[in-house]
Amino acid sequence: xxxxxxxxxxxxxxxxxxxxxxxxxxxxxxxxxxxxxxxxxxxxxxxxxxxxxxxxxxxxxxxxxxxxxxxxxxxxxxxxxxxxxxxxxxxxxxxxxxxxxxxxxxxxxxxxxxxxxxxxxxxxxxxxxxxxxxxxxxxxxxxxxxxxxxxxxxxxxxxxxxxxxxxxxxxxxxxxxxxxxxxxxxxxxxxxxxxxxxxxxxxxxxxxxxxxxxxxxxxxxxxxxxxxxxxxxxxxxxxxxxxxxxxxxxxxxxxxxxxxxx
Amino acid sequence: xxxxxxxxxxxxxxxxxxxxxxxxxxxxxxxxxxxxxxxxxxxxxxxxxxxxxxxxxxxxxxxxxxxxxxxxxxxxxxxxxxxxxxxxxxxxxxxxxxxxxxxxxxxxxxxxxxxxxxxxxxxxxxxxxxxxxxxxxxxxxxxxxxxxxxxxxxxxxxxxxxxxxxxxxxxxxxxxxxxxxxxxxxxxxxxxxxxxxxxxxxxxxxxxxxxxxxxxxxxxxxxxxxxxxxxxxxxxxxxxxxxxxxxxxxxxxxxxx
Amino acid sequence: xxxxxxxxxxxxxxxxxxxxxxxxxxxxxxxxxxxxxxxxxxxxxxxxxxxxxxxxxxxxxxxxxxxxxxxxxxxxxxxxxxxxxxxxxxxxxxxxxxxxxxxxxxxxxxxxxxxxxxxxxxxxxxxxxxxxxxxxxxxxxxxxxxxxxxxxxxxxxxxxxxxxxxxxxxxxxxxxxxxxxxxxxxxxxxxxxxxxxxxxxxxxxxxxxxxxxxxxxxxxxxxxxxxxxxxxxxxxxxxxxxxxxxxxxxxxxxxxxxxxxxxxxxxxxxxxxxxxxxxxxxxxxxxxxxxxxxxxxxxxxxxxxxxxxxxxxxxxxxxxxxxxx
Numbered sequence: 001x002x003x004x005x006x007x008x009x010x011x012x013x014x015x016x017x018x019x020x021x022x023x024x025x026x027x028x029x030x031x032x033x034x035x036x037x038x039x040x041x042x043x044x045x046x047x048x049x050x051x052x053x054x055x056x057x058x059x060x061x062x063x064x065x066x067x068x069x070x071x072x073x074x075x076x077x078x079x080x081x082x083x084x085x086x087x088x089x090x091x092x093x094x095x096x097x098x099x100x101x102x103x104x105x106x107x108x109x110x111x112x113x114x115x116x117x118x119x120x121x122x123x124x125x126x127x128x129x130x131x132x133x134x135x136x137x138x139x140x141x142x143x144x145x146x147x148x149x150x151x152x153x154x155x156x157x158x159x160x161x162x163x164x165x166x167x168x169x170x171x172x173x174x175x176x177x178x179x180x181x182x183x184x185x186x187x188x189x190x191x192x193x194x195x196x197x198x199x200x201x202x203x204x205x206x207x208x209x210x211x212x213x214x215x216x217x218x219x220x221x222x223x224x225x226x227x228x229x230x231x232x233x234x235x236x237x238x239x240x241x242x243x244x245x246x247x248x249x250x251x252x253x254x255x256x257x258x259x260x261x262x
Numbered sequence: 263x264x265x266x267x268x269x270x271x272x273x274x275x276x277x278x279x280x281x282x283x284x285x286x287x288x289x290x291x292x293x294x295x296x297x298x299x300x301x302x303x304x305x306x307x308x309x310x311x312x313x314x315x316x317x318x319x320x321x322x323x324x325x326x327x328x329x330x331x332x333x334x335x336x337x338x339x340x341x342x343x344x345x346x347x348x349x350x351x352x353x354x355x356x357x358x359x360x361x362x363x364x365x366x367x368x369x370x371x372x373x374x375x376x377x378x379x380x381x382x383x384x385x386x387x388x389x390x391x392x393x394x395x396x397x398x399x400x401x402x403x404x405x406x407x408x409x410x411x412x413x414x415x416x417x418x419x420x421x422x423x424x425x426x427x428x429x430x431x432x433x434x435x436x437x438x439x440x441x442x443x444x445x446x447x448x449x450x451x452x453x454x455x456x457x458x459x460x461x462x463x464x465x466x467x468x469x470x471x472x473x474x475x476x477x478x479x480x481x482x483x484x485x486x487x488x489x490x491x492x493x494x495x496x497x498x499x500x501x502x503x504x505x506x507x508x509x510x511x512x513x514x515x516x517x518x519x
Numbered sequence: 520x521x522x523x524x525x526x527x528x529x530x531x532x533x534x535x536x537x538x539x540x541x542x543x544x545x546x547x548x549x550x551x552x553x554x555x556x557x558x559x560x561x562x563x564x565x566x567x568x569x570x571x572x573x574x575x576x577x578x579x580x581x582x583x584x585x586x587x588x589x590x591x592x593x594x595x596x597x598x599x600x601x602x603x604x605x606x607x608x609x610x611x612x613x614x615x616x617x618x619x620x621x622x623x624x625x626x627x628x629x630x631x632x633x634x635x636x637x638x639x640x641x642x643x644x645x646x647x648x649x650x651x652x653x654x655x656x657x658x659x660x661x662x663x664x665x666x667x668x669x670x671x672x673x674x675x676x677x678x679x680x681x682x683x684x685x686x687x688x689x690x691x692x693x694x695x696x697x698x699x700x701x702x703x704x705x706x707x708x709x710x711x712x713x714x715x716x717x718x719x720x721x722x723x724x725x726x727x728x729x730x731x732x733x734x735x736x737x738x739x740x741x742x743x744x745x746x747x748x749x750x751x752x753x754x755x756x757x758x759x760x761x762x763x764x765x766x767x768x769x770x771x772x773x774x775x776x777x778x779x780x781x782x783x784x785x786x787x788x789x790x791x792x793x794x795x796x797x798x799x800x801x802x803x804x805x806x807x808x809x810x811x812x813x814x815x816x817x818x819x820x821x822x823x824x825x826x827x828x829x830x831x832x833x834x835x836x837x838x839x840x841x842x843x844x
Contacts (some may be wrong), residue, residue: 028427043446052305052449068271183287186294193298255353269641273634275625280629280670301693347625352613353642515592515606517530 007104008112015115028117037125040066040192055197060137062194065220067130069154069192072216074122075157076188081163082114085181087168096257107250111165130223141223148232151221155232155239156215160188163240164249172253191216266353280327289326291372296321302325312387313477317334319388320473323378325445326370327334328407328468332359335430336419341426347509356416356507358420390476399485403472406492413467413499420503422480444470450479464499467492520694520726521564521587524594526580528557556582560596561829566693567724571731573833579750581778584696588618598720601693606826615641617687621699623688624679626671631665631666632682636689636828638696643690650689657685676710684715697729701736711737723808738763745765746833765832772823776834779817786812795820 048059057065087110090096097185099109112138134141141149164184177200190198198206206212220233278285300318303313328375334358346385348355382388392400413494418432425431440446441456449460449470471488474480480488528532531551557579564570564801574580585591586598589605589612603612626635640650658664661681666674674682680700687695697716701709705784716742720727731737737744737758746754754761771787774796783789786809787801801809813819 028430031432032433035437037432039440040325042441046441046452047302047306048488049453050447055305093505181293189294193302199304202301238449243390265644267640269638273630273638274632276634277627344623346618346620347623348590349590349608350613350618351642352610382548435651512592513607515590 004105004108006225007108012115013114016117017054019117020122030121033121033125036122037070037129040070041129048164057194057196058137060133061131061193061220063136063218063222064130064223065133065189065194066192067133068220068223069126069216070129071123071126071158072153072160072191072219074119074124074126074190076160077119077122078116079112081119081181083111083167084164086114088112088171091171091257100254100258105166106254107213107247111161114164119139125207134223137224139224141225145223145227146227151217152227152235153193153219154217154223155235156244158239159211159215159235162239165246169249169253172257187212204219204232264494266357267361268361270358271365274358274362274365276350277362278369280384285366285369289373292329293322293327294340296304296325296445300462303451304449314448315385315387316390317477319378319381320476321445321469322474323374323468324372324404324407325366327410330363330408330411330415332363332415333419334429335359337422337428338414339420340422341359349514357501359412359416361409369406369415392476397476398477400472400475403475403492406489406496407468408465410492410499413496413503414464417499417503417506420506420510423513439465439468445472447473448479458467461487462491463494465493520566520568520601521562521804522597522599523563524561524597526557526560526583526586526598527594528579528586528591529553529555529594553719556750557586557593557608558764560750562752562755564726564728567720568743569720569727569729569741571729571737571744572747573731573737574743574747576831578747580747581698583747584618584698584728584730588616588696589613590618613691614690616694616696617657617690617692618688618696619698619700619761621680621684621697621702624671624683626679626682628672629670631668631670632663632674633687633759635671635682635686636667639686639689645690649691653689654685654692657797660687660718662711662740664774674704677704677711680704680708680712681715684712688719690748691723693725693728695725697727697731698727709733709735762826762832763803767829768800768827770825770827771801771806771810772821772825773797773799773810773813774820774822776803776818 004135027131041063043060044059047054048062052058056060056188087096090099090110095262096110099106102109187210190206195203195206195214195217207214214235218231222232296318300314300345303314303318307314336345339348345355348358378388414435415432418428418435419429420429442460442463444460444466449457449466452460460470467488471480471492474488475485524687530553532554536553560579560583566625571585572580582591586593587600587605589608592606600612601615603615605612636654646654658667660682662686663681666678671679671682673677684700699717700766701712705713713736716727718727719725725795727740729736729740742757743758745757746755746761747751747780767786770790776795778792778795778797783792783797783799787799787805790800792798799809810822810824
């Protein structure tokens with residue numbers, strides 16, 4: 001475990017040095033991050049120009065939710081997005097063989113080798129918006145609120161990672177699945193708003209089948225003090241189950257890969 | 263010229279067939295955002311659900327029919343230097359892009375129109391009746407919208423001769439257009455300041471304006487004004503495009519591609 | 520066919536700064552350095568000639584070629600190709616020339632080459648009969664028949680280059696610019712491409728200017744070479760003359776029954792002396808004298824006189840520089 005922490009730190013350092021090479025892009029990235037969150041807030045304002053609640057959430061609640069969404073997306077863009085689509089390339093070009101010969105866990109390597117630091121700005125901005133929302137709401141989260149928040153947002157991240165990894169691992173069999181990340185993005189967009197906003201079967205699908213909405217709604221509710229210990233525990237448990245599944249599937253795929261390719 | 267276009271269209275058609283899977287994936291992805299926005303509005307005002315359903319289905323249709331991706335193509339071609347291949351040949355490169363747009367939009371039409379027709383059989387909210395004249399006006403507005411978006415996208419792409427991040431610039435424009443074109447909300451629901459801006463900027467005429475015609479939200483005065491402003495923007499874009507094209511070629515000849 | 524006079528091309532290159540402050544400052548006030556890629560080049564190429572354009576990487580070959588094709592505007596100097604000024608990019612000019620770049624494909628990646636051919640037919644306004652004739656000829660010469668209907672991405676590098684040549688020649692250009700046409704190809708395919716270029720040139724009197732890293736391309740194709748280094752033309756003339764000029768010596772290999780003990784260095788530069796065999800580098804004018812001397816005075820099994828390999832000559836030329844002497 002400590003070895004992997006050290007390796008992760010090494011990845012971190014290597015990517016950091018690499019990005020410093022392109023530091024002229026710093027300003028552009030900063031602007032685009034601010035622009036992105038500004039637009040998101042503006043959108044919410046436009047909706048609330050016509051209403052004072054969205055799926056039972058007030059303006060301040062929705063801002064907290066938006067903050068959670070931005071934080072989570074920042075984390076995904078920081079660690080997952082740079083790596084997940086690459087797996088396709090590795091399999092297609094056979095460069096996976098290099099990785100398999102390295103004395104590191106291959107799933108760990110393909111998952112975290114590339115990190116994009118600029119996206120951590122989004123995490124910070126997201127936290128800022130959460131803070132702003134909470135101030136608007138005049139609510140100071142208790143320590144338990146924060147702990148449940150951290151547990152649920154971590155569970156969301158692990159869940160997203162596991163699902164994405166499961167999806168990408170299928171590339172060992174179905175090589176021609178381009179643009180899968182694009183589909184992922186589209187569904188992640190549904191997590192921007194309160195799940196209570198959707199109607200009928202769409203709500204059911206987004207709650208139980210593609211839990212896009214739950215992954216942001218639950219951490220936001222936790223911070224607002226409206227958590228439910230049972231669902232939080234279920235979320236954490238679910239995340240671990242999916243992580244285990246993704247891991248098993250990866251191992252299975254590798255066995256297939258090493259025995260099928262020559 | 264007609265023979266050249268026939269050859270280009272044929273080639274782009276064959277090429278599109280090679281990418282059909284990716285095309286369908288993109289199309290599916292592109293409908294998610296309007297659907298979410300629709301859900302938001304239905305939640306805000308449930309009594310208007312049918313109107314929102316019709317409006318956002320129209321957004322999906324018009325958005326696809328006017329969509330432009332040329333900036334990404336140009337950005338890549340200029341960066342990788344393959345754009346030279348077009349410059350070297352005795353036909354203006356823009357014709358390749360025009361042909362590609364025609365092929366893809368015919369494809370979208372062939373998919374979306376029957377889907378709409380079938381859906382309208384089951385969902386009364388999707389039915390509409392238009393006179394021949396209105397249909398003609400709608401089609402004209404659609405064509406203008408497609409031309410505006412194409413020109414803007416192509417102009418941005420040509421900026422690639424000078425700057426490396428044109429797709430980011432275009433991304434900013436797209437986001438602005440999200441609000442002012444009527445994709446985030448029917449324009450009548452926007453704050454008055456934004457509504458005013460939207461009338462004079464080109465974005466409204468890319469998506470919102472044709473929809474206003476089909477939903478009969480636009481009266482004859484609005485239409486006259488809309489067609490006039492859209493036409494002015496077309497002229498502005500065409501002049502800008504010619505000028506940027508010439509300057510871009512010169513720039514390219516100076517620094518190499 | 521091609522006239523070039525006092526051609527210059529310089530680029531402004533942005534000087535990169537290190538450090539945060541400098542980086543921010545350079546956003547406002549950029550510093551530039553002037554790089555002279557091509558310096559005062561003049562030459563003339565007649566109709567039907569094949570000329571090889573040689574030089575190390577970054578010498579200015581591709582820059583010159585791009586100026587000839589009209590992709591780049593010269594900083595100063597004059598160019599005419601077939602009576603046209605290339606950078607004006609006149610349609611008539613585009614129709615009479617073709618540029619093939621080994622590393623940039625004009626074929627469309629995901630569809631068969633035939634589709635690109637058909638598009639070119641329309642763009643260059645080739646009539647049906649001429650197109651069919653030209654296509655048949657190219658298909659035969661380049662052995663394209665099995666390739667035409669396969670998606671380009673599935674072709675090998677060599678197959679793709681052959682299709683690339685065909686796409687460039689469909690409109691029967693009078694001038695053909697080939698930039699590294701054999702790059703990355705295996706020896707066998709290189710040979711094929713070369714043979715095609717020679718045949719095509721003979722058949723149609725096409726003027727061809729070719730750049731290449733491979734000496735083999737040049738020796739096989741060109742009677743005349745131009746050598747460019749650091750942006751200046753340092754040699755323009757026949758290949759044979761170049762060899763004589765750069766390599767005023769030949770390689771002499773003599774096999775003896777018993778190798779004699781003689782002062783070898785008096786005859787020429789010693790390359791290698793081993794059991795029964797001596798290899799010397801001997802000045803051209805002394806070769807006859809030296810060889811007859813050995814033949815008369817010693818028991819010689821075999822004698823072999825060679826020009827030094829071209830690769831060696833050119834490498835030496837770049838290392839030592841050219842003298843006008």
